[in-house]
Amino acid sequence: MILWTRGETIIYLFYAGIITVLYKVFGFTFLNVPWTPVALIGTAVAFMVGFQNNSAYGRIWEARMIWGAIVNTSRTWGMKVQDMVNNDHKSPPIPKEELKEEKRILIYxxxxxxxxxxxxxxxxxxxxxxxxxxxxxxxxKMIHIPEEVSTLDDNLKCYLSDEERHYVMSKSNKQTAVLYLQSAHIRKLKKVGLIWEFAFLELENVLETLFTHQGKSERIKNFPYPRQYASLSLYLTRVFAILLPFGLIPEFAEIGKSMTGSFYMIGNYFIWVAVPFCAVVSWAFHTMERMARVGENPFEGNPNDVPISTISRSIEINLREMLDEDLENIPSQFPEDKNVQM
Known part of the structure; x- marks a missing residue:
């Protein structure tokens, strides 16, 4: 956290130091703002930043819940495909290898x-x-999310036929196009008798649930945190950081004067304690506001965002293991860089 905000911390220290030098060394005692309005602005900033942090955390937590639901629904899809695609209502039955291939296509x-x-x-x-x-x-520069390393088209080659891949890539909403292909496929399997009526409805319900999860995820991605709240928090935080030294430094100067009788050396230099104190207070408000800004978009790819790449790869590993594929053919989990999941 300190390294993350080191630039702003240096600015706050330097700024408070300049105001203190002007006040103490050059005698610019008119650089004095009553503490009451500064405290009132600080209270307003605390409310706004607190609201922004709560809202940002809510967006992150909702995104994590959505992708947690995708995990559960994906496992449900794998289970139902394995059990509901069968030869029970097919006459004559197809070979087991062909049946297994139909399941593989649906899972992939x-x-x-x-x-x-x-x-x-x-x-x-x-x-x-x-x-x-x-x-x-x-x-x-230190962490590289998979979506920036390879393209979607290259990844889809591993899971779709060339015809389906070209179809999906031609659509603006590619994930929706994939679910349309799934629905058409299970309808074809019902027609030939590999899925009976009730099983078809069950699989369609799972696809409907996936559409719901997709829509919720897209809603968070496509609707930003309202700018009027974010901008007001940012501006108020900066105004507070600018005014803080003008309110605190005179206060520390007065405290120093009251100490000179008993502790002359300490009292004479006590005003300089205001420099780190101003920097710490400004840093705290700035860091909270910046944390909220970073948390507003949980899919941007920052270190503290929802690790959707890791979640997706985990689901893929689970589903392909249930297909009894050789472990050497199943891709490994994305590595953690700097203890950060992708």
Whole structure:
């Protein structure tokens, strides 16, 4: 946290130091703002920043709950595909290898849906600007999210046929296109007798649930935290940081004067304690406000965002293990860089 905000901390120390020098050394005692209005602004900032942090945390937590629900629904999809796609109502029955291939296609297409969804969530929006700050750029040089390393088209080659891949890539909402392919496929399986009527309805219900999860995730991605609240918190925090030394330094000067009778040396230099004190208070308010700004967009790809790439890969590993694939053919989990999940 200290390294993350080191630039602003240095600015606050330097700024408070300049005001103290002007007040103490050059005798600019008119640099004095009554403490009451400064405290009132600080109270307003605390309320606004607290509200912003609560709202940002709510967005992060909701995003994590959505992707947790995707985990559960994905496992449900895998289970129902394994049990409901069978030869019980097929006459004559198809070979086991063909049946297994139909299941594999459905499972792989679901993995393609998760892949398309996470790539969509990582697309940069105009209001996602946290990657432009210096310390965040440093983080992004150290950690590399998978969606920035490879393309969606290359990833879909692992899960879809060329025809389906071209179809999906031609659509603006690619994850929706994948679910349409799933629905068409299970309808075809029902028609040939590999899925009976009730099983078809059950699988369609799972697809409907996936659409719901997708829509909730897209809602958070496509609707930013209201700018009027975010901008007001930012401006008030900066105004408070600017006014704080003008209110605190005279207070520390008065305390120092009251101490000179008993502790002359301490009292004479006590005003300089205001420099780190101002910096600490300004740093605390600034850091809380910045934490809220970073948390507003939980899919931007910052270190504390929802690790949707890791979640998707975990689901893929689970589903492919249930297909009894060789472990050497199943991709490994994305590595953690600097103890950060992707």
């Amino acid at each position: 297409r679901h993995i393609a849906w998760m892949t398309a969804l996470r790539y969509s969530m990582r697309q940069r929006k105009s209001w996602e600007t946290q990657h432009t700050s210096k310390t965040n750029r440093e983080w992004r």
